Amino acid sequence: MKDAIRTTATRVGRLGRLALVLALAAPVGASAQGGDFTAQTRDAFRIFDNLYYIGVDLVSAYLVTTSEGLIVIDTLFAASSDTLLDNIRAVGFDPDDVEYIFVSHGHGDHAQGAPLLKEATGARVGMTAEDWDMTGQTRDMVMTDGQTVTLGDTTFTFYVTPGHTPGVLSMAFPVRDGERTHNAFMFGGMGLNFSGVDRTEMYIDSVRRVRQMDGIEVNVTNHEGAGQIFARADRLADRATGDPHPFVDPDGFYAWLDTLEANAQVKLKEERATAN
Numbered sequence: 133m134k135d136a137i138r139t140t141a142t143r144v145g146r147l148g149r150l151a152l153v154l155a156l157a158a159p160v161g162a163s164a165q166g167g168d169f170t171a172q173t174r175d176a177f178r179i180f181d182n183l184y185y186i187g188v189d190l191v192s193a194y195l196v197t198t199s200e201g202l203i204v205i206d207t208l209f210a211a212s213s214d215t216l217l218d219n220i221r222a223v224g225f226d227p228d229d230v231e232y233i234f235v236s237h238g239h240g241d242h243a244q245g246a247p248l249l250k251e252a253t254g255a256r257v258g259m260t261a262e263d264w265d266m267t268g269q270t271r272d273m274v275m276t277d278g279q280t281v282t283l284g285d286t287t288f289t290f291y292v293t294p295g296h297t298p299g300v301l302s303m304a305f306p307v308r309d310g311e312r313t314h315n316a317f318m319f320g321g322m323g324l325n326f327s328g329v330d331r332t333e334m335y336i337d338s339v340r341r342v343r344q345m346d347g348i349e350v351n352v353t354n355h356e357g358a359g360q361i362f363a364r365a366d367r368l369a370d371r372a373t374g375d376p377h378p379f380v381d382p383d384g385f386y387a388w389l390d391t392l393e394a395n396a397q398v399k400l401k402e403e404r405a406t407a408n
């Protein structure tokens with residue numbers, strides 16, 4: 133059975149590289165920087181008591197632990213599926229205990245590994261209807277705005293925040309640092325690699341909507357650079373007892389949203405100029 137999975141992984145791996153070539157041909161944020169979307173120069177690491185980074189260098193994936201099993205956020209390119217599973221084991225957990233996999237949006241770097249990871253873990257996979265359609269994958273859980281999913285002691289709340297793709301899925305969930313619990317948020321699609329006035333307005337509406345949510349303290353980004361995940365991890369490693377947690381940065385989160393909106397406003401002007 134495991135061999136069968138590996139064979140599938142190899143086959144899809146080639147498709148993954150094809151998708152990567154196509155992605156690199158497009159003028160897109162992280163993809164335009166080029167680079168190896170399977171490279172992982174950092175070991176998987178713990179961020180909060182219940183949150184781990186299990187992604188690669190250019191694309192994030194996260195593991196959330198609960199009292200009743202595990203949740204994975206994002207699935208990387210299919211070529212990285214074995215890496216993601218190894219990262220779960222490396223931080224001390226069993227992929228068989230993954231109950232849910234939530235995919236932030238349908239682009240290959242976040243969604244392509246979903247079928248393989250579903251097969252390997254037996255987990256349910258959640259994506260919005262729009263982005264299920266984008267991937268061409270067989271639908272599993274169709275995530276909707278305002279939906280909550282509870283696993284053991286942990287509840288995720290979902291928001292559909294379109295723009296980057298037609299069905300970007302954002303999510304809020306608690307992270308724990310000893311006695312303290314903080315509100316973490318993943319804004320599911322931040323890149324401006326799309327076109328059209330309508331889509332850009334949609335993106336701006338989504339950013340503004342999240343901007344109006346109170347109390348978000350931790351920015352869990354699906355590309356590490358956007359949230360300085362690795363830089364904060366360095367500071368976390370040097371944290372002394374009693375120091376603040378370097379990932380708890382509400383001002384940074386809201387300032388980041390302002391930057392996203394400012395960049396999108398520039399794009400909106402360009403899109404309108406092109407449309408006229």
Ligand SMILES: [Zn+2]
Nearest residue numbers: 237239296323
């Ligand atoms: Zn994307």
